[in-house]
Amino acid sequence: MVVLSKGELEQIALPGVQRAAPPLAAVPEVDLSTAATSGRAAAARAVARACEEHGFFKVTGHGVPRPLLARVEAAATAFFALPQREKEKAAAAVAAPGGGPFGYNSKRIGGNGDLGWVEYLLLGVTAAGAAAAPVALPGAPPPSAPAEASPCCFRDLLDEYVAAVRRMTCTVLELMAEGLGLEDRGVFTRLVLDGDSDSMLRVNHYPPKQQQQQGSRLTGFGEHTDPQIISVLRSNATAGLEIELRDGTWVAVPSDTDSFFVNVGDALQVLTNGRFRSVRHRVMVSSARPRVSVIFFGGPPPRERLAPLPGLVDREGGRRRYREFTWREYKTSAYRTKLADNRLGYFETATAAAAAATS
Numbered sequence: 001m002v003v004l005s006k007g008e009l010e011q012i013a014l015p016g017v018q019r020a021a022p023p024l025a026a027v028p029e030v031d032l033s034t035a036a037t038s039g040r041a042a043a044a045r046a047v048a049r050a051c052e053e054h055g056f057f058k059v060t061g062h063g064v065p066r067p068l069l070a071r072v073e074a075a076a077t078a079f080f081a082l083p084q085r086e087k088e089k090a091a092a093a094v095a096a097p098g099g100g101p102f103g104y105n106s107k108r109i110g111g112n113g114d115l116g117w118v119e120y121l122l123l124g125v126t127a128a129g130a131a132a133a134p135v136a137l138p139g140a141p142p143p144s145a146p147a148e149a150s151p152c153c154f155r156d157l158l159d160e161y162v163a164a165v166r167r168m169t170c171t172v173l174e175l176m177a178e179g180l181g182l183e184d185r186g187v188f189t190r191l192v193l194d195g196d197s198d199s200m201l202r203v204n205h206y207p208p209k210q211q212q213q214q215g216s217r218l219t220g221f222g223e224h225t226d227p228q229i230i231s232v233l234r235s236n237a238t239a240g241l242e243i244e245l246r247d248g249t250w251v252a253v254p255s256d257t258d259s260f261f262v263n264v265g266d267a268l269q270v271l272t273n274g275r276f277r278s279v280r281h282r283v284m285v286s287s288a289r290p291r292v293s294v295i296f297f298g299g300p301p302p303r304e305r306l307a308p309l310p311g312l313v314d315r316e317g318g319r320r321r322y323r324e325f326t327w328r329e330y331k332t333s334a335y336r337t338k339l340a341d342n343r344l345g346y347f348e349t350a351t352a353a354a355a356a357a358t359s
């Protein structure tokens, strides 16, 4: 088990963010069921508007079966209730041969000293539509645990979940392309469906606060932008997610177990030449109830060369905000940074950097 020193625990209880953020008054919402009918153009426009304004919106009418969502939530809760030893054994099984970020972790986010009041399972997503690790997660649950806490069952369930959520994600990505007026509707979808797509699934569990932490707001997951093209999140009924608006204020996103929340990621900000905004967000733990969230991150293949799409650059008089780079390069550079760093700064063109400095 990871034991934190007093100083490390103080870092999680950040004094600067003690005040509760006000709720986001109107969460932009897109009903995907209307996109299947005559409302497609309106849905595409609503998606593009939300990506430009917030880089964030809520998806209803998504078609992912409710019982599947409930089973995943129950299995995740049961998994994190397993003895620490079992969770760590699972980590060893999903770790990539050469190391890397996959597996189970507690309190430590990434390799550069970021801490949060969270434990999580991070799994690679394979091209075949299956999620998770190529090997079964070992470890039998204690006899009292529900069957779905068994890491093998949990893995199978997550496979099913990823297949359903990836399908829905592709519909959203197509709507984004349409909303931008791009002729090639599949320009984003292709990257996520590619056999080598660098997609992931993260299951987060924010444990209830301990006695001595009552009254303080803890950093569950510090502020950051997501690296990939798109993130699609579903949580239990415990709030905690907050996003930063364009004017720099933070707002709380009310939880909604029937909907998914979509974040624009860094890669999509680049592809759209900055028109879509990679949303800065965090999770604050202020409730005594645990929060469980499951996030599908749709990413491009490592070899993919990313650059602003020419059609979108033309619309800005030829001004390119980012230079071309491969996804592998971005990741190499990002792994050296802290969670809160602006990871795209390194890839900005000189004109974009100059514009940012004067704004």
Ligand SMILES: O=C(O)CCC(=O)C(=O)O
Binding pocket: 202, 204, 221, 226, 233, 235, 241, 281, 282, 283, 293, 295
């Ligand atoms: O757990 C959440 O609700 C969000 C966590 C998050 O932003 C992430 O895992 O990238």
Ligand SMILES: [Fe+2]
Binding pocket: 224, 225, 226, 231, 281
């Ligand atoms: Fe995130």
